[in-house]
Amino acid sequence: MRDVTLKTIYDQRRGLLAWCVSLALLVAMYVAVWPSIRGQPSMAQFLDSMPKAFRALFAMSGADMSSPAGYVQIELLSFLGPMILLGYAIAAGSSAVAGEEERHTLDMLLANPVSRARVVLEKGAAMVVGVLLLAAVTAAALLFEGPLGDLRLPAGNVVAAMVHLALLALVFGSLALALGASTGRLGLSRAVPAVAAVAAYVVNGLGPLVSWLEPLQKFSPFYQYGGHDPLRTGVSTSGILVAVLTVLAFAGLAVAGFRRRDIAA
Numbered sequence: 001m002r003d004v005t006l007k008t009i010y011d012q013r014r015g016l017l018a019w020c021v022s023l024a025l026l027v028a029m030y031v032a033v034w035p036s037i038r039g040q041p042s043m044a045q046f047l048d049s050m051p052k053a054f055r056a057l058f059a060m061s062g063a064d065m066s067s068p069a070g071y072v073q074i075e076l077l078s079f080l081g082p083m084i085l086l087g088y089a090i091a092a093g094s095s096a097v098a099g100e101e102e103r104h105t106l107d108m109l110l111a112n113p114v115s116r117a118r119v120v121l122e123k124g125a126a127m128v129v130g131v132l133l134l135a136a137v138t139a140a141a142l143l144f145e146g147p148l149g150d151l152r153l154p155a156g157n158v159v160a161a162m163v164h165l166a167l168l169a170l171v172f173g174s175l176a177l178a179l180g181a182s183t184g185r186l187g188l189s190r191a192v193p194a195v196a197a198v199a200a201y202v203v204n205g206l207g208p209l210v211s212w213l214e215p216l217q218k219f220s221p222f223y224q225y226g227g228h229d230p231l232r233t234g235v236s237t238s239g240i241l242v243a244v245l246t247v248l249a250f251a252g253l254a255v256a257g258f259r260r261r262d263i264a265a
Contacts (some may be wrong), residue, residue: 089173098180182257
């Protein structure tokens with residue numbers, strides 16, 4: 001294939017299929033559990049009895065687990081869903097250039113009539129397609145599997161939540177891409193975004209409870225993702241704008257970093 005994006009997606013086809021099936025099965029599991037939780041006031045009491053720090057880290061603000069939206073927020077969108085998409089995005093972003101270089105296949109790729117900028121941008125585009133596909137599968141699973149267990153959610157709000165989730169993953173995936181393209185070090189380009197994601201998660205979760213973290217909360221990508229509660233309120237234009245600009249900035253750094261350095265033989 002002459003198109004770097006299509007070739008990258010083709011090479012990842014089996015892995016992407018496995019990710020998609022896993023997400024669909026995960027949603028099916030939560031749908032199957034929902035009827036036993038639905039309408040149970042004890043679940044709200046259980047959340048209220050949690051330590052504030054724990055509740056802030058693992059439950060979105062104001063989530064009521066006895067309602068469909070609150071249940072999905074706590075079980076899927078607060079922690080596990082973001083971690084899954086972040087894992088894929090960081091792996092895809094880091095391996096886009098640094099992975100090729102570590103496998104000693106990057107020089108073969110650059111021997112084709114493609115510029116370094118095109119390689120980075122089209123590899124990044126493949127990551128974007130993969131993340132959007134996983135988000136779309138998750139949305140479809142919630143909308144089509146959910147009614148089987150009477151877990152009904154507004155379609156528009158589900159799409160809004162998945163858009164914000166995809167952008168959250170792309171922020172850290174593009175950071176991995178920038179580090180991999182600039183350094184060629186696969187381990188570094190995976191470790192730094194992972195640590196940054198954990199730090200951003202903690203800052204967003206504990207910001208309202210810790211005075212010195214509160215000013216930093218709004219700079220966390222997790223705040224742009226869930227601070228306005230997209231599953232209840234829909235899309236946040238400002239959140240999307242900040243995330244998109246961050247992704248574009250990291251993409252620019254990836255191109256600039258890849259252009260200026262020598263490739264390991």
